[in-house]
Amino acid sequence: MHRTLQPTGWASPRGYSNGVEAQGRMVFVAGQIGWNPVSCAFETDDFVGQADQALRNLVAVLREAGAGPEHVTRMTWYVTDRAAYAENTRAVGRVYRDAFGPHFPAMTLVIVAGLLEEEAKVEIEATAVV
Template identity: 65%
Template sequence: MSVERAASSVEGRVVRPEGWPRPHGYADGVVAEGRVLSISGQIGWDPVTCTFATDDFAEQTAQALRNVVAVLRAGGAGPEHLVRLTWYVTDRAAYVAARRAIGAAYRATIGAHYPAMSVVVVAGLLEERALVEIEATAVVPA
């Protein structure tokens, strides 16, 4: 097993089994110490008004990421403290088609920090207009 300091995290370490290639856009694993901040699934709506501004997949994703960061900030953390993201998407083809725009939104909101991630295709989300929901786990240095 290879353990290396994550570039943008003070406490986190990226874990990659020996012989595995370096992943692009995520980490195989992250080891961290500190306070755990669990963030419920955030969707691409305005969290104050509970309304969607768009039905565009990439734009909803960008808003969901901004919502994740808002909860991070409220918990005394930042994007660099993320250790896990789980994405639930309702349309695999729409996700794949929007990857370039999603990547740009990710870098603009989270930066060049890539925690462990999973993307799960689901039949639907609780909010009917939601196209993506992102859960997050952060570890804040104690």
């Protein structure tokens, strides 16, 4: 069971929730990057393409736990290029909705100097409650 937390009088967030209350079995998904999970190779250096692949990788891990995007309560994005994210918010929103539909968990986006895999432009981790 999940309940979105939206304090009275606050502006509605776009593309995320301010908070989520949940009860159930917890699933923790490690940071997923935008590479092919079989070959561990990047098929694109495009920011949106990597975000799309990272989200698809995250959904695949959720499936292993019998979970889906609707169970995600918290998500953290680590992005290496603020401008690339800002310039592509519509496209990122599109690939997000393709993977997660209309489900918007509590979300944080952090700009980082780099990720372990030097080619990675985005890494996404999540917590789900089933």
